[in-house]
Amino acid sequence: MTSSQAPSFHAWAVAGIPEVREGDELAKLIVAAEPALADGDVLLVTSKIVSKAEGRIVRADDREAAIDAETVRVVARRGTLRIVENKLGLVMAAAGVDASNTPAGTVLLLPEDPDASAAAIRDGVRDALGVEVGVVITDTFGRPWRNGLTDVAIGAAGVRVLDDLRGGVDAYGNPLSATVVATADELAAAGDLVKGKAGGLPVAVVRGLGESLVREQAGSARELVRGARDDMFRLGTSEAVREAMTQRRTVRAFTDEAVDPGAVRRAVAAAVTAPAPHHTTPWRFVLLESEAARGRLLDAMREAWVADLRRDGKSEESIAKRVRRGDVLRNAPYLVVPCLVMDGSHTYGDARRDAAEREMFVVAAGAGVQNFLVALAGERLGSAWVSSTMFCRDVVRDVLELPEGWDPMGAVAVGHAAAAPAERPARIVSEFIEVR
Known part of the structure; x- marks a missing residue:
């Protein structure tokens, strides 16, 4: 295969999206800033602006109380840091409650239904431009056994979130019996490379993956959440x-x-x-x-x-x-x-x-x-x-x-x-x- 035939994609951050406020229609803001979206593009949208548009800002002088309200169970605790399972089934620090980039005395909660939020953006882009895009709502996670943070998918629409390769073979003909690729998480991480954490760029576009990824009927980000029965590392030690x-x-x-x-x-x-x-x-x-x-x-x-x-x-x-x-x-x-x-x-x-x-x-x-x-x-x-x-x-x-x-x-x-x-x-x- 020549280099011109090798798989590739292009990722860029969308500039020009204004400060998001409650009631804003994100699809309209994204289309205004990036009117040349095309079929097969994937939008990577930071959960923070979704939460702001959906009014998920709450008064909380005590952030710990807000974390308690969003927590289903504590997974691990060290000092003031808590890794918890939140109402979405996500295991993460502080239940996703964010006190940054929000007015003093308030905190930002994760979207109530990130899959539905992704679907609304996707529908809005289709209505405005007549194109079929995939949408992934992203948030930043730490990971067990690994230093550093990365973005992962917490909501998705029109995107294959998992690529199940089981039953196939590798390049040497060996059977694949356990390989399920978290495609939506890989997209989220790719988008974060161009959005950055402090650049004020909450949306990115990935182009070039096309029909292999973007589909009318695709999975939900909830498929990425491992159930309790299959989770071998459900709890911290103590x-x-x-x-x-x-x-x-x-x-x-x-x-x-x-x-x-x-x-x-x-x-x-x-x-x-x-x-x-x-x-x-x-x-x-x-x-x-x-x-x-x-x-x-x-x-x-x-x-x-x-x-x-x-x-x-x-x-x-x-x-x-x-x-x-x-x-x-x-x-x-x-x-x-x-x-x-x-x-x-x-x-x-x-x-x-x-x-x-x-x-x-x-x-x-x-x-x-x-x-x-x-x-x-x-x-x-x-x-x-x-x-x-x-x-x-x-x-x-x-x-x-x-x-x-x-x-x-x-x-x-x-x-x-x-x-x-x-x-x-x-x-x-x-x-x-x-x-x-």
Whole structure:
């Protein structure tokens, strides 16, 4: 391929756009400044002027309060800097709330619907000039693992935002199995090279990409936002711990999706870092990965439970209802039986001190299980810790062929939650604290 045939494009900033005020029609301002727009051009429009035109300037003597109002969740925090997810699903510093280039005592919020804003500009250019352009609304982002800022797309119309190359091959014939190019972000960055950050040039044009990029029916910038299920880096380090602890819920209904045994083993690795007395390791975790093993245990436990209920004089109807309510373990695709071992414990020959010694080990076992549950939440796995094995320890030891010294401490049902857990009422921390 000769140099004249090589792909190329031309990018330039649009001069002459006046200070934008609420109610201005951006398409008219852009067309007046750049009347020679052509089919296939892509407009890169800084979100700041979109926000101004749409009246997204608000009084906010306290910028932090404005950030709070736009924040869905805090992703990471260091000092006064907050990386948050905002109402648009974008993860960015300060929720996109901007206090620069806006009157004192005010802040600028991002457009409420950047895709709709892009579509309005595109329609306005078509009405004025009779040409089909693509429009990308851009904003400035920092990035994990990379220094410096770059512009990315937060809104788009008439532009292919993602170029999915999966299923094709590279120049050597190797299959492409994971390559999806963020075309709209690349356009945003190209536009920023000519607009600059301090030049007062809020719009750029990219020409030359044409039909390969600009289309009547194209994607939305929301396609660029990775969903929670696929986001491997959803939280900062300390935030991940807090999120896993505060968002952990007891899950009683699971999907049929298989549980990754590696995820459970990683959770066990977290469990065995819990504190324990006398430098002991009082935890053992029995992983019931086969359906047959789970069935044998649960059938034996059910028989023992029914026998206990009959000894208590419960009616057969009452027993049947209780057994049905207890089926959370049977409905889970994976079970774990945490066990307490007293290896390394001290014997004092005094009932009070020996009881306290066992309590220390039981507390350590509970700490290990709590670590386990939190780690499962961090793996996006639901769990339910139920006490049933503690009421028939001999049965459990016999079925699972456990040593006599292993005391089952309940059972943990593990799986993918069938539905989002119900909201838990906020607990007022001060009600759980006494200060002396």
